[in-house]
Every structure is written in structure tokens, then in C-alpha cells.
Amino acid sequence: MNDFEFRLLNDYQRDFPLCAEPFAEIARRLGASADAVMDAYARLQAGGALSRIGAVFSVNRVGASTLAAMRVPEGRLDEVAERVSSHAEVNHNYEREHEWNLWFVATAPDAGRLAAALEAIGHECGLPVMRLPLEEEFHIDLGFDLRDGWVPARGARPGTAPVRLNEHERALIAALQHGLPIVARPYSEVAARAGVAESEAIAAIGGWLADGVIKRFGVVVRHHELGYGANAMVVWDVPDGEVAHIGRRLAQSEGVTLCYRRPRVPSRWAYNLFCMIHGRDRDAVLRQVEALSKRWAIAGYPHEVLFSRRRFKQRGARYVAETEQL
Numbered sequence: 001m002n003d004f005e006f007r008l009l010n011d012y013q014r015d016f017p018l019c020a021e022p023f024a025e026i027a028r029r030l031g032a033s034a035d036a037v038m039d040a041y042a043r044l045q046a047g048g049a050l051s052r053i054g055a056v057f058s059v060n061r062v063g064a065s066t067l068a069a070m071r072v073p074e075g076r077l078d079e080v081a082e083r084v085s086s087h088a089e090v091n092h093n094y095e096r097e098h099e100w101n102l103w104f105v106a107t108a109p110d111a112g113r114l115a116a117a118l119e120a121i122g123h124e125c126g127l128p129v130m131r132l133p134l135e136e137e138f139h140i141d142l143g144f145d146l147r148d149g150w151v152p153a154r155g156a157r158p159g160t161a162p163v164r165l166n167e168h169e170r171a172l173i174a175a176l177q178h179g180l181p182i183v184a185r186p187y188s189e190v191a192a193r194a195g196v197a198e199s200e201a202i203a204a205i206g207g208w209l210a211d212g213v214i215k216r217f218g219v220v221v222r223h224h225e226l227g228y229g230a231n232a233m234v235v236w237d238v239p240d241g242e243v244a245h246i247g248r249r250l251a252q253s254e255g256v257t258l259c260y261r262r263p264r265v266p267s268r269w270a271y272n273l274f275c276m277i278h279g280r281d282r283d284a285v286l287r288q289v290e291a292l293s294k295r296w297a298i299a300g301y302p303h304e305v306l307f308s309r310r311r312f313k314q315r316g317a318r319y320v321a322e323t324e325q326l
Contacts, residue, residue, distance in 0.1 A: 001049070001226075004032065005040050009049065009221055016053065016218035018202050020185055034184065042182050048225040052179025052316055053186075055205070055214045059134050061163055062173060062213060063319040064114040065107040066133040067262060069100040069269075070125065077101065080125045085313040088321070089117040093313040096233060096306040100130065100269070103233070103306075107317035130268055136244060136261035139251035163213055168196050172204055174320040179220075222314065228278040230285045231308040234292075235271035236301050237264075243273055249296050250275050255288045270302065282307065 001009075007030060017025040023041070024034040044050040059065055072080045077095060084104055085093045093104040106121075108114035122129040165173065175193035180186040191201035208214040223231065238246055243261050250273070251259040258276035275292075279285040286305065293299035 004030065004036075005044060008037065008040055009044060009219055009226075012053075013219045013221070014216040018187075018206050018217070020187065020198060020202075022180075022186065023182070023184065038182050038184070045182070048222055051220040051222050051314070053182070053219050054179040054217065054316065055176050055208070056216050056220065057173075057208075057317070057319060058212055058215045059137060061161075062165070063107055063109050063317070064111040065105060065317065066114065066118075066131050067274075068104055068106055068118060068121075068132065069130045070102040070127050071100050071130075072102050072125075072127060080127065081310075081312040083124050084121055087117055087121060088318055089114065090121075090313060091315050091317045093311075094231075094308045095310040095312070096308055098304065098306045104313075105317070107319060109319060109321055113321070130265055132262040132265070132269070134260055135263055135272075136247065138244075138247040138259040138261070139256065163211075168194060168200075169204065170320050171195055172201055176205075177316055177318055177320065179316060220316070223278045224311065227280060230279045230282045232277050232279075232285045232289070233306045233308075234275050234277060234289055234303065235306065236273040236298060236303040237270045238273045238298065238301050240272070246296055246298060247273055250292060253292055253295070255279070256292070271304070 008026070012026065016022060019025055021034065023037045027034045027037045030037070041050060041053065045052075057063075070080065070084070081093060081095065081102060084090055084102065087106070089106045089108045090104050091107055093102070095101055096103050106114060106117055108117055118129050118131060171194040172190070175190045181189050183189055185198070187201050187205075188198040191198045194201065196204075205214065205217060209217055236246075247259055247261055250256055255277050256275045257278055258274070260274055261272055262274055264270055264272050277285050277288050279288060285307070289303075289305055290299075293303070
């Protein structure tokens, strides 16, 4: 990756220009042509380093989502993973080193359809699905500074309640959830799909950002393709009264890319504090876990490090079902 491509990926993960010709605006800032910017983004997307350019919505402000896991016999893992990934509601699906070896994120337009999707997955696979919905967020951003490998947690944004969407807003989210097209006037194309004016689309995105419905708007990268080959979900069993205090500290720690509280599941899952760490290699991640445990005096609490083995699916969440798109 040359310096120009690096800046396109790193500097525009948030605060992507909200104007009629955003690629031309980026080109102006970088002293390049709009065609050079679009060509580079298209090349990076084709190569896998760029997942999409668009919105990262706040968890459960739009639609409903959950982390889920399955305990899959080794001989069935490929088959079950394929069945799980085939569901439109599933946006991330990974094999991890653990007895619970298949972990996925499912998102749907509402809680009822999310529950139905999980029931269908369990029925098709003939295996129980452990559901671990978000209980408290400490840091969920999906930004990733390519120099340091993490983005510090920011203060909470206004608004926490689910938003009520009108018909045009739902159509706009449907058009946005696949990412911006890499064309000269991407918001015009998105707006046309939603049946609204370009200016309305830009204003709606800006409003959702201001209210925290959209957590950030910009480039979404793929860590593995950029050299961060070790991905670990670290989980702790922390006394309930201490989770928020420790979680907020972990969220501000170098190397932690996600941090949140999820429920324990009696007889199945003992852990309530989760964080994600990405590193260049396995040893780097383990050193980071050890440093965090010592720094925040949590080494004495039971914990596990679940490294990712295989990525079966990774894409943006779908908040509006395909059949609802206008």
C-alpha cells in the first residue's frame, strides 16, 4: 500500500465528507484528482482491504442484533458455518478456539424477526444457539487506526432509545446498508434508490450522526487483509458490581477495539465482560491481554482468550430486509 492509499483508508474512517461530491472533496484535500481517489478506493475494495464506505449504526438504535454462539462437532463445522452464513441476518461469522467454536452476529429489522432467524438457524443445524445480547456498551466503533491498531473510545453520544423510522428513512437505510457506491455523486445514487432528494439524504445522514444513530460514517477496513492476522475475543467473569467500572477502563486501553457487557448463561457461559483485541500476531495479542490484566487488576478473575481461526462471513449489517426495500 502506498502513502496515498494509506491516507484514503486511515484518514477517512470517520467524518467522511457529507457533500454532493465527497471523492472530489477528498481529492482537493490530498492534492489529487477525483478519478485517482475513486480508482484507489475501487482497487482497495476489490483487493479486500476496504469492506465498504458508509454508516456504522449504533447497536439497537436501528433494528435489533445479538452476538450468538454454537457448539459444533468438529466434523460438521464447515457444513454448519455455511448454513449459518446463508442467512441474510448474519453479518459476521467466525470459528474461534473454544468449546463454543462458532460465533456470529445477527441483525434484523426488529426483535421478533431476529428471534425467528435464530430459531431457524438452530432448527436447521439441529444445535442450540446461545444468545448473548448487548447489555452495556463501553466501546463499539469499528474504527481502526492503521498506525496504532486501535481507536480510543469516545464519550457517549446523545440518544440511546431505538428510533422510529418513516417510510423514506427506512428506504434510505436500505440503500445505505450496502455502502456508498464509488461514483462521482454517491449520495445522489443512494437518494434515488430511496426516492428522496440528494440534499435530503445528506441531511438525514448528518442528523443521524448528530443524534448517535450512526456511530461513525466513513471507511470500514478489513483487519486481516491489512496485516492484523491475530483476532481475539477476550472474556472475563467479573462481579456484576464491578463490570461497568472495569469495562470503562478497558475501553480506554490501547489495543482494545471493542468492549461491552453481555449476559452470563447459566450452565453454558460464565463470562460477562467482553473485549476485542487485534494484533499483528498471536504473541502480541497475548502480551496485550497480560498487560491489561495487570494494569486493571483483573488477572485474578476467570478469563479466556478466544482466537479467531477462520472467517466465514464479514459484511455490514442489514437493518432493513431485502423484501422491504423500495
